[in-house]
């Protein structure tokens with residue numbers, strides 16, 4: 001069965017603008033794949049713990065060598081990676097909080113980057129081990145940063161996804177959401193129009 005994984009991290013759950021963009025795309029995806037399954041990973045309502053030395057070191061141990069805390073973190077990490085592997089397509093709803101991705105999303109990144117599982121090091125550099133698949137990122141921001149040096153969020157997310165093998169990434173932006181109602185309305189209108197025009201099932 002075709003699967004779409006939606007990863008969201010807005011503090012405001014379904015009311016977040018990034019979540020609303022992701023949902024609008026998921027609706028289109030479900031129309032294209034009526035028998036498909038949409039899986040939601042809500043990092044705000046179901047947050048992932050920060051890594052600690054203990055849990056990070058546990059990732060490198062064999063299961064029989066891990067303590068209970070390490071095993072719990074490794075189980076979660078394995079489940080998050082399995083979720084990525086099982087998805088034919090991935091959507092990331094990405095609010096901008098304090099110039100970066102939400103800390104809950106960073107905790108997800110920290111649990112998904114696993115040497116020997118999602119990436120490996122070679123003589124010529126790091127190689128991602130996940131099979132590529134389409135990823136669409138819906139970025140919601142109060143200000144306007146796209147294409148400027150202050151947009152440190154997009155390169156972070158793109159570099160991270162590429163690092164684990166996900167190269168086919170596109171971004172849809174709703175910016176200027178804090179710059180007054182007119183700016184917000186225009187930006188959201190443009191973004192939702194763009195969503196209706198996106199290819200579904202591939203990143204064109």
Ligand SMILES: Cc1cc2nc3c(=O)[nH]c(=O)nc-3n(C[C@H](O)[C@H](O)[C@H](O)COP(=O)(O)O)c2cc1C
Nearest residue numbers: 010016017018019095096097098099140141142143
């Ligand atoms: C805690 C917090 C920090 C924020 N920091 C920024 C920021 O650094 N830059 C920015 O452009 N907007 C910032 N915003 C505005 C959000 O990017 C904007 O509200 C956006 O809609 C968030 O996505 P969401 O609606 O999906 O939660 C911040 C909002 C919150 C709640």
